[in-house]
Amino acid sequence: MVLAVDVGNTNIVVGCAERTESDRMVFAARISTNRNSTEIEYAMSIKTILELNGISPDDIEGAIISSVVPPVTVTLKTAIKLVTGCDALVVGPGIKTGLSIVIDNPAQLGADLAVAAVAGINIYPLPLIIIDMGTASTVSVVDENRNYVGGMIMPGIVTALESLTERTSQLPRISLDAPKRIVGTNTVDCMKSGMLYGTAASLDGIILRINELYGIKHTVVATGGLSATVVPLCREEIIHDADLLLKGLMIIYNKNQ
DSSP states (O other), X not given: OEEEEEEOSSEEEEEEXXXXXXXXXXXXXXXXXXXXXXXXXXXXXXXXXXXXXXOOGGGOOEEEEEESOHHHHHHHHHHHHHHHOOOOEEOSTTOOOSOEEOSSOGGGSOHHHHHHHHHHHHHSOSSEEEEEESSEEEEEEEOTTSEEEEEEEEEOHHHHHHHHHHSOSXXXXXXXXXXXSSSOSSHHHHHHHHHHHHHHHHHHHHHHHHHHHHTSOOEEEEEETTHHHHGGGOSSOOEEOTXXXXXXXXXXXXXXX
16 A cells, blocks of 8 residues: 645645555545644654554554655654555656646645646546635646646635635624525524635636636646535536545556656
8 A cells, every 4th residue: 555645724625545556546635734743743643643544563564755745754754664564655847647738837835736636637637727715725737748837726615714804893703505595584604605605606706717728628626624614505516536646646556656
């Protein structure tokens, strides 16, 4: 089995996949990203996750990491070595991906965006729009020739909500389950509607404009923490793939063996 780890600003997604023709995902779990955690603390978290899913560290034959939090990358690599004995591959310069990056400065492309695009070009019809809803919500565009041509970055839902509640005196902290209707009749439902339907409408508009820009309909795939809640509220056709980044990591791992 291969351990795949995606380090985001808020969460770290840890998954395990069988090395088979389909690279079947065995499990995926989330832990909080903590820049102050030590190698031992992360090692304990990884070991516990494996045990909870009935996997022995001895079953892990390799590991791969993508990270947008450099201070955590080395710590996590050491933790994986402590638990599994494997030297984790880190997505970065010199790693084979099969993706052509044609933006102004390819070195600026985040590892998470590259990994998601690698999964997209290997799994879904091109051209492709990939939406990743995390601390920041990102939109990536891949053309029919497997070129990463650009995208956009906007505040994530939780980031926007935290800013809203911190800067207003009377708005409470809320959960982000979908409201019953778009027009709220109390403060909490109004906030939920604004955050979730507002994001859904924004994504619908972005997809429409990208399709108009290139004069072709794109396949649209969404992933990330709140994508399962937002995608059903969208009017555009969007495929939800919760494990997109882990699938991309497995594809990159196999390309580099």
